[in-house]
Amino acid sequence: MSTYNVSISTTAQKKPKPSQDQVPFGTVFTDHMFMMDYEPEQGWHDPRIVPYAPITLDPAAMIFHYGQTVFEGLKAYRADDGRILLFRPEKNFQRLNQSSDRLSIPPVDEERVLDHLMKLLDIEKDWVPSTEGTSLYIRPFIISTEPNLAVGPSRTYTFMIILSPVGSYFAGGIHPVTIHVEEQFTRATKGGTGMAKTAGNYSSGYQAQANAKKEGNADVLWLDGVEKKYIEEVGSMNIFFKINGEIITPALTGSILKGITRMSIIELLKSWDMPVTERKISIEEVYRAFADGTIEEVFGTGTAAIISPVGELNWQGRKITINNREIGEISQRLYDTITGIQRGKLEDPFGWVVELNENIQSGSNLYSS
Amino acid sequence: MSTYNVSISTTAQKKPKPSQDQVPFGTVFTDHMFMMDYEPEQGWHDPRIVPYAPITLDPAAMIFHYGQTVFEGLKAYRADDGRILLFRPEKNFQRLNQSSDRLSIPPVDEERVLDHLMKLLDIEKDWVPSTEGTSLYIRPFIISTEPNLAVGPSRTYTFMIILSPVGSYFAGGIHPVTIHVEEQFTRATKGGTGMAKTAGNYSSGYQAQANAKKEGNADVLWLDGVEKKYIEEVGSMNIFFKINGEIITPALTGSILKGITRMSIIELLKSWDMPVTERKISIEEVYRAFADGTIEEVFGTGTAAIISPVGELNWQGRKITINNREIGEISQRLYDTITGIQRGKLEDPFGWVVELNENIQSGSNLYSS
Missing domain, CATH: 3.20.10.10 (D-amino Acid Aminotransferase, subunit A, domain 2)
Structure with missing residues (x-):
């Protein structure tokens, strides 16, 4: 499925999936995550999908001291027919690069990271919930990793994407x-x-x-x-x-x-x-x-x-x-x-919706209760 | 020496010390660091001095996403007679708490963390360089550690102090x-x-x-x-x-x-x-x-x-x-x-200088050339 190479190492120990409507926002994460690294000589390199796990950083890593970091937030939705849909994801990676420019962080290849995200979603598709108002929240982010207390841009960075199933933002629909x-x-x-x-x-x-x-x-x-x-x-x-x-x-x-x-x-x-x-x-x-x-x-x-x-x-x-x-x-x-x-219930005259792929199985029944 | 309890675990593998005048600012760190953790039920707890080493955090730790963090910067100087001197360190911990207040981070006990710093410096005293313009840079900082993507204050934090020997800021003295x-x-x-x-x-x-x-x-x-x-x-x-x-x-x-x-x-x-x-x-x-x-x-x-x-x-x-x-x-x-x-060369009529303790040995000769 992927146009771009990405190394994949999957976990043998999959987590139980939470109930679709009882997940507090942003506290449950899927089995895998995407990572790649930057250094000046190699640019962005070593794209990889790995088991979701803690990351290890030097206490002097610049992210802890000078806040050089950017992020994005978007969602994957499950349509009634089981398809997984994204809403204008290319706009998120465009904005990620605009944010990076302001923070003196090197840009990513927008098309490539979107492709990597699709691959990650393909692996995690059973995690996309299906009931009204639920979705799989997607958090791409870049952190500055060089261990250096001198104020100034980091030489090294890590780009990550983590995924979190989220319940309905407003229980019972929107209210003022x-x-x-x-x-x-x-x-x-x-x-x-x-x-x-x-x-x-x-x-x-x-x-x-x-x-x-x-x-x-x-x-x-x-x-x-x-x-x-x-x-x-x-x-x-x-x-x-x-x-x-x-x-x-x-x-x-x-x-x-x-x-x-x-x-x-x-x-x-x-x-x-x-x-x-x-x-x-x-x-x-x-x-x-x-x-x-x-x-x-x-x-x-x-x-x-x-x-x-x-x-x-x-x-x-x-x-x-x-x-x-x-x-x-x-x-x-x-x-x-x-x-x-x-959610694919209405026609999309704007071409906003991007489908994960055309042949995935419905994963909604794989969710617990 | 310490009034407050702190657990100490020292490293067997001490690093070679760099040349006093050739250290780029903030890139070399000493053998040990101080850490303590916060959670609402226990407050700040588990103060410990441990070998300097990478730290491990969930990729969803709030520090990576919402920037809830504060830091300080101060220096330990070596006097000609070998004494180790700090300059108004209590002001740094006062300001740390003022910064924390703005960032919705729970305050530390200022007297206690200064005491912990003194203990850490006592263990690392051989790292305080002695030549003109050099010092041991001290970086206390607090990071928000709760794995949670909901925007809002973290429930958990880690306070750390790392130490870095620094050469003269301006080679050849100050210049406009x-x-x-x-x-x-x-x-x-x-x-x-x-x-x-x-x-x-x-x-x-x-x-x-x-x-x-x-x-x-x-x-x-x-x-x-x-x-x-x-x-x-x-x-x-x-x-x-x-x-x-x-x-x-x-x-x-x-x-x-x-x-x-x-x-x-x-x-x-x-x-x-x-x-x-x-x-x-x-x-x-x-x-x-x-x-x-x-x-x-x-x-x-x-x-x-x-x-x-x-x-x-x-x-x-x-x-x-x-x-x-x-x-x-x-x-x-x-x-x-x-x-x-x-540096203890001039009288201190203001009571600004705090000495590490009165009986430490001169560590300046322990530095490599």
């Missing part, structure tokens, strides 16, 4: 959440790393997220780091607003992650003759739209939740309710369409 | 460098992680530093992320200016690292009746001071270089020369005084 508009902490600023999928962008938000959760909010809405005025993204999702008939999402000005779900929603809405305006949108504009009754829907978008409707915003102690805390019409239609395309 | 004033990239913004010593702050600067070096600059001077107007720090050092008799350093407004050398220099200058003004200083002010001939000295400060005089600044294509590219009087006096105190 309450979001705190963050004033104290900053996620990213133009000229920083906000557009890259790199480790430091995530832990920097933990304090704000913990504070928000203490007060009953599901997550935070980040404002721009310069004026604390313009909306950037929510938690680790992009965000959309429908105000007076106009669908708006913050423009990619350099500090916002270029979401693949975001991109797909923009294309989908355009195909429905509901174009999205990508522009600056201030939190004041959103609150004015609430005051004059023109705010219709707000929703976050990302690989994990696909669509996460926002039912309430909390800014400077002022709460506003969106669409009566109900799922909006556009939110629901987008969710149904994207998840329908992803 | 050329610095590029960065306009495109941003290091940190208020509300971000700029005041914390955390991995993501360092790799985010690699692209700017590489661009600056291509054009012959030694490093970059970071401006504030909001207005790109006010000076923050240079590379990974704090910065001082002497303009028309006034010594100025950027105030700690939340995005600048609270340097221990910076703090010591402020205290030292105050003791000389040359107080430092901690305030906002714009790059325009510095260029105006050049134009009217009032700029006297510019220097960076940090643990690695202690004092790094700036001989030239490069901003928007305009180069200015500071003090004729010569080491300024204050820069030299500060360097001589701080390094003199650190």
Whole structure:
């Protein structure tokens, strides 16, 4: 099946597979993983599929000290007929290279790593769950491995792909959440790393997220780091607003992650003759739209939740309710369409879906209960 | 010697020690390291000194994905009489806990980890080099170890201390460098992680530093992320200016690292009746001071270089020369005084120096040539 060579060493001791709906996100991993290494003389080399196992690094490996690392997140879905489908995976590897560029990490061959991923998925296909809302989460990542405390790019790297079966992100389907508009902490600023999928962008938000959760909010809405005025993204999702008939999402000005779900929603809405305006949108504009009754829907978008409707915003102690805390019409239609395309239930006029291969067996019955 | 219990397992195979002056920074490590672990039920536990060796982590360990990690850097110096001296080490562990607070990492007992460090140094004392400008670099760090891809604080952590003998930072003593004033990239913004010593702050600067070096600059001077107007720090050092008799350093407004050398220099200058003004200083002010001939000295400060005089600044294509590219009087006096105190050559009226213990043998002759 594979166009590119990859060495394969399989495990004799396969793990029991968990119940499809009871897996906490990102805590169970499959039997195998993909690895390859980089050094300047050989470039990326030694691609291999090996049993999932701990990795060994020098305590001075640069990943532990200076955060030179990038990652991606995508999913494999099981269609009702047993086929395994990926959603625009080439976009993830494109973005991985864009993130790597920002972090001074050498690029991978996008076509080749996608091929390696397909080979890994072929070996692990029994791990792709089948019930509604479940999927096999795919985490490609690159870590800097040179043992060196001098601040500067590593000479060596390891690229890995690990796989994790995940249950439904929202038990019982999507439901609107309450979001705190963050004033104290900053996620990213133009000229920083906000557009890259790199480790430091995530832990920097933990304090704000913990504070928000203490007060009953599901997550935070980040404002721009310069004026604390313009909306950037929510938690680790992009965000959309429908105000007076106009669908708006913050423009990619350099500090916002270029979401693949975001991109797909923009294309989908355009195909429905509901174009999205990508522009600056201030939190004041959103609150004015609430005051004059023109705010219709707000929703976050990302690989994990696909669509996460926002039912309430909390800014400077002022709460506003969106669409009566109900799922909006556009939110629901987008969710149904994207998840329908992803799972092969709906036609895919965009050519977004990539099938693992045409002759694999249905593995859904191999799952325990 | 130790007040606190720590298990010790020593190596039978000691490494050859490198030549004192030819060690590239941060690439050679001693025979042993310190480790302890954290989990919610036990807190920090199992403090141990073990042979320096690779560590093993699950590929899903959170350090590889979300950057939840902090570190410190300090040095042990060998005095001419063989004593081993540390410079304000308690300040490093205070700052470690401040960084941990920002990154949602549980604090360590500062007194206890300093005691553990002393025990480790006692075992590794032969690794502390003795020639001018050399030292044993100490790198305490904490990594998040829980295997979990859900974005949020780890439940488990490992704290480690590794030691690396380092040669003279500047061969032949300090010399003024050329610095590029960065306009495109941003290091940190208020509300971000700029005041914390955390991995993501360092790799985010690699692209700017590489661009600056291509054009012959030694490093970059970071401006504030909001207005790109006010000076923050240079590379990974704090910065001082002497303009028309006034010594100025950027105030700690939340995005600048609270340097221990910076703090010591402020205290030292105050003791000389040359107080430092901690305030906002714009790059325009510095260029105006050049134009009217009032700029006297510019220097960076940090643990690695202690004092790094700036001989030239490069901003928007305009180069200015500071003090004729010569080491300024204050820069030299500060360097001589701080390094003199650190190495026990000068009296320490501030109580900054902590001696390893009073009865250790001189290990300097144990070094290979």
